[in-house]
Amino acid sequence: MNVKKVTGAVSALALALGATAATADVLFWSTQAKPVEEAQAMREQVLAGAGGIDYQPNDGGPWLTRLNAELQAGSGSIGVLGALHGDFSAMDPADLVDLDGLGASASATFNNLAMLGTDSMQYIPWMQASYIMAASKEALPYLPEGADIDALTYDQLIEWAGNIKTATGEAKFGFPAGPKGLKHRFFQGYLYPSYTDGVVRTFASDSAVTAWEKMRELWAVTNPASTNFSFLQEQLLSGDAWIAFDHTSRLAGAFNERPDDFVAFPAPAGPTGRGFMPVIAGVAIPRTAPDMDAAKALVQHMLKPETQIATLRATNFFPVVDVALPGDLPPAVQAAGNAVAKMSGSADANPGLLPAGLGSLGGEFSQLYTETFERIVLGGQDIRMVLDEHKVRLQAIMNDSGAPCWAPDAASDGPCPVE
């Protein structure tokens, strides 16, 4: 009899009986790959070869609370942390073990971000993603004349969604403005860079007023139920949205379920280029990790090329190291990969960076952009007034955190000024 089968049966049996005995598994405490299918794939495909790993994805709240409790208590069970750059940058670097020499990503920018302002790697970049556009093929006949779907402008996008609204009577642009939606990233990484060539410096500039006017125009042809949309794959599949903007992994479900019905394409461009923003997740080790060697081995495992490809299949997050991608990737990965490649390779590309250096004020920073959207677009308040009011708060956040400007804002000495 096959040995593998026997061990499989034994472990299944042990599971069924509820093996509660403490095991020496390395606890992988993650905020990523949370959906049940992704968690399952992480356990079965990505981590299966790494020895005893207990992969536990969590909501941000319990994730941070548990981590802080272990740091305060001075001992714990978490071996490796998996989270977004923003989660790590809100932490005290002293609570994370220095990871120099365990590997690095192919991007110097990412590696620099991962130092969190210190001289050594506080986390190791693990995987990356971005935000793209997706559309149902039903929407394609309504594209404005002469528009190239791979090189759209915001005006063309608005016209396109407007054509659909005129023809069908329904607004079919879907925007992730729901409670768990990632709308703030659209403003920080897409709208502002495309219209003002900045995020912080240009927050209250005249070009920002234009940007918000465009946002209002876009909202007029957006499905008003968007304030409930957080994962646009659902609305693409149900037909409530024909055109959508979202995180690649939040669109993946639509492509994987009905690959022939949807297309992925780059985000639109504005007067100052095609703004877009990466998403970086990393792995780190808290200073309270029970088995430091095993934790470091797991971090190294996550950066192996074959693990990176398995991670791509499992989570739709792309590798951060140089690997040759195989040809048989899931439809969502191919679609998103192409769209991201076109976006970053376009002549007018204006890549931004993730907010950096904000520390624990990162949440407040994003909240400010969300509130600006709510007051201007949903509440219909005067754009200039709202921007001037929020400008003061934004400057306070920058001063309190001491964060210097990041791309596409011009570099600054000291805290990034709001002009």
Added chain:
Amino acid sequence: MADISQSRSSGRFVYMSGVVLLCAWVLVPLYFLLINTLSSPEAVNAFPKSFIPEFDLGSLTFFANFAGMLSALKNSIFVAAITMILSIVLGAPAGYALSRFEFRGKETFRFLILLTRAFPLPLLALPLAVMFIRTGIDDTIFGLALIHTTLALPFSVLITFSLFSGIPIELEEAAWTLGCTRLTAFTKVILPLVLPGITASAIFAFVISWNEVFAAAVLTIENRTLTAFLLQNLDTSPLHLKFAGGFILVVPALVFIFAVRKYLFAMWGIANR
């Protein structure tokens, strides 16, 4: 005459439609949950919805193969059972004391009981987790049950308090004159009368523990409860898995309530029907 029968029948109509509405209120969502659980992903996303399930077991099969489900289910049941027992064992005597005895600080005591619900768990979870790690009851079923008992206690104290208050002390006094001690009077006379109410507060405790996510997610790692294990992953999962996961979370609680309904209905004098 005709008027009276007409008003009677219209009254009956209102009554019946009220009954139907209330039943539908509970049953229709559960029915949709069931249909969507047994539907393929395409059918779940389709609109209008079919009223007949197509018995596609794909979603349920996924969870059947999902590592750790069974042990999480077992943990959930254990935690809920311990919570139930502890909250009755601690709550019922407190309710009895509040209704039968006058003592100093009674009002403060009642207020304090309510105060345990005044602080949101995310606020308390951090110091609790630190304390649990230091005392070694971190990541245990019993430790989590202690937290859930704290959450359930106010309800069990207040429910049993009003139960005992509703039973005249004369009944107990009569039992004493007929040879009962304080204890036997309680077990032979009072307990049978309050049993349905105690069952109700037990169900409450069970459901509170069953549904609690935050403390469970922070305080357990290897011994996760089903809600901590599943619920926080479901909100980001595809629709068909949300339905199936919701179904899996709801069914055990329903089965439990169904199993103890006899004691609950005894309250309204329709036991064993």
